[in-house]
Amino acid sequence: MFRIAWKNAWFNKFHSVLSLLLFALGVGLISFLLQVQHRLQQNFEKNLAGVDLIIGAKGSPLQLILCNLYHIDNPTGNIKLSAVQAFMNPAHPLISAAVPVSVGDNYRGFRIVGTTQEFPGLYSAGLEQGTMFGKAMEACIGYEVSKNAGLKIGDEFYSEHGLLQGDGENSHGQKFRVCGIFSPGGAVLDQLILTPIESIWMVHSDHKEEHENSEKSITALLLKYRNRANFQVLNLPRNINEHTDMQAAVPAIEMNRLYVILGTGEKMLRMLAFSIILVSGVSIFLALLNALKERKNELALMRVMGASSGRLFGLIMAEAGILALVGSIVGFAISHGAMFLFGNYVKNAYRYSFEGLTFLPGELVLFAVAVLIGLVSGLIPALLAYRTRITVSSGQN
Amino acid sequence: MIETRNLSFSYDNKTTLRFNDLMLGEGEQCLVLGKSGTGKTTLLHLLGGLLRPSTGKICIRDTDLSxxxxxxxxxxxxxxxxxxxxxxxxxxxxxxxxxxxxxxxLADAKPSRKGILEMLDALQMADKINRMPYTLSQGEQQRVAIARALINQPAIVLADEPTSALDDDNCTAVMDLLEKNAAQCNSGLIVVTHDNRLKSRISQQIQL
Known part of the structure; x- marks a missing residue:
């Protein structure tokens, strides 16, 4: 019976392929959106690195986080090291780790981050080669940096002012020396050059007077709490925001805000894709209904040959089901294939890693809903087939 | 083997068709003759269980269809x-x-390619087994239809005007095939027709 449904579904190729493509388009689009959303969140969460709070210069909290945690935006400004020194006391009752970050220079587009040896620990990253940076002007580089900038242990390089690769005219006068390369972790660390924070102060101290006179400054301080459930930590960001000229931002909250902003656009797309699936459901419905007229005699014939009404019902439902099923599978194949290609592009363009091959639980729901829509669109034609009257059409009329 | 008693059928509770009793033994052949509108096709549908009679009963191989x-x-x-x-x-x-x-x-039998080939062979159609039916000529389609009717070795083959659209030669050919193959399968044959050419072929006849 299934074989017959299969053959029938492909007999009227034009209509079947049309319904199928529509179906695949809708399912593929939603599945693709689900994938992108999932990968983005996954990447963002991986790079969250367990940081509970970021303290930096006043400005957009989202920018502070995108800059200092995800390394995709510009700094909001600098803060004085002395202003946050208290948080870096290892005996602080609320804070288990405080990692200073100083960004603003690059080497061939890769960001140079002045920090402490605790920084790689946030990503639980280990060294693949060499030793951890210790003295000023020593640098440990991420895996992608060594691969793409061609830096090896012992190589020396000049840093460049700004976050984007320039023409080399703004180079600083002191040389960094590569002492270690991190093993690849899939997080943003792969794209960074780490150096002791003193290096940053050194390279900047030589070329402008303000720098000489000014206090030592950093871009941001990344904090981890001892106990997230402690009610005092809930007040900490507000205290900083209200009583100092610095701001404190909670990455989890800011990233949620970002998801909400992105979510509206995504929701629209998803609704569009869903309506495509619905339209393809209607297309399956019309295709079957249309075919039913032509196949009246065929169905009557099957009744004559001993098929029960239930069997004819099942036959039409199976045809609708096959179209929905194959359409969904094609859709998933397209979306995952596209994800795979898109992943390679994103990896190159944004240095974020995407893969296309895992199946998400949300997609299972999508699959179930899609097949259900297919079956529902087969329902009325199947009921009509169920009620096929043999007598009218079996004879000569 | 096939037996009807007091058969009648009402259309829309108005027109009522009554049918004379019919008795046919195993493998026997019979002609049902009548002009248009005398209920030939209705009788066929009743015998085939496609319609339920208003009154009376039909027994085929000791099974009462009702x-x-x-x-x-x-x-x-x-x-x-x-x-x-x-x-x-x-x-x-x-x-x-x-x-x-x-x-x-559909008859809950396991499809057997061998059986189908033998049946088609008997009708000189074995080489057409993989053709699509609507690409065949009318005559070939008729043979396939006969093969299909006989493949389950039914108790009875009901033929509705199998020859009325055919010329004399084809009429003879089709009836030869039907009679011969029905006999081979030990199936009874009831031909419902207004085609008077068949009168000379089958001796057992019922006039509606």
């Missing part, structure tokens, strides 16, 4: 009755062999 439920009747029809119509219908998406196999599947 005792069968809807689904059982469908199954019984698939197993015991073969149909040949004036026009030939097939499942368009299936080839000749598959169309015949479908008749077996």
């Amino acid at each position: 005792t069968l439920k809807k689904k059982q009747l469908d199954r019984f029809r698939g197993n015991n009755i073969g149909f040949v119509f004036q026009k030939h219908y097939f499942v368009a998406a299936l080839n000749v062999g598959e169309n015949i196999a479908l008749a077996q599947t």
Whole structure:
């Protein structure tokens, strides 16, 4: 019976392929959106690195986080090291780790981050080669940096002012020396050059007077709490925001805000894709209904040959089901294939890693809903087939 | 083997058709003659279990059709009755062999390619087993239809005007095939027709 449904579904190729493509388009689009959303969140969460709070210069909290945690935006400004020194006391009752970050220079587009040896620990990253940076002007580089900038242990390089690769005219006068390369972790660390924070102060101290006179400054301080459930930590960001000229931002909250902003656009797309699936459901419905007229005699014939009404019902439902099923599978194949290609592009363009091959639980729901829509669109034609009257059409009329 | 008693059928509670009793032994052949509108096709549908009679009863191989439920009747029809119509219908998406196999599947028999080939061979159609039915000529389609009607070795083959659209030569050919193959399968044959050419072929005749 299934074989017959299969053959029938492909007999009227034009209509079947049309319904199928529509179906695949809708399912593929939603599945693709689900994938992108999932990968983005996954990447963002991986790079969250367990940081509970970021303290930096006043400005957009989202920018502070995108800059200092995800390394995709510009700094909001600098803060004085002395202003946050208290948080870096290892005996602080609320804070288990405080990692200073100083960004603003690059080497061939890769960001140079002045920090402490605790920084790689946030990503639980280990060294693949060499030793951890210790003295000023020593640098440990991420895996992608060594691969793409061609830096090896012992190589020396000049840093460049700004976050984007320039023409080399703004180079600083002191040389960094590569002492270690991190093993690849899939997080943003792969794209960074780490150096002791003193290096940053050194390279900047030589070329402008303000720098000489000014206090030592950093871009941001990344904090981890001892106990997230402690009610005092809930007040900490507000205290900083209200009583100092610095701001404190909670990455989890800011990233949620970002998801909400992105979510509206995504929701629209998803609704569009869903309506495509619905339209393809209607297309399956019309295709079957249309075919039913032509196949009246065929169905009557099957009744004559001993098929029960239930069997004819099942036959039409199976045809609708096959179209929905194959359409969904094609859709998933397209979306995952596209994800795979898109992943390679994103990896190159944004240095974020995407893969296309895992199946998400949300997609299972999508699959179930899609097949259900297919079956529902087969329902009325199947009921009509169920009620096929043999007598009218079996004879000569 | 097939026996009807006091059969009648009412259309829309107005027109009532009454049928004389009919008795046919195992493998016997019979002609039902009548002009248009005398209920020939209705009788055929009643005998085939496609319609339920208003009164009276039909027994085929000791089964009273009125005792069968809807689904059982469908199954019984698939197993015991073969149909040949004036026009030939097939499942368009299936080839000749598959169309015949479908008749077996619907009768809950396991489709056997060997059996189908033998049947087609008897009708000189074995080489057409993989053709799509609607690409065949009318005569070939008729042979496939006969093969399909006989594949389950039914108790009875019901033929509705199998010859009325054919010229004399083809009429003879079709009747030869029907009679010969029905006999080979030990199936009874009831031909419903207004075609007077058949009168000389089958001695047992009923006039409606």
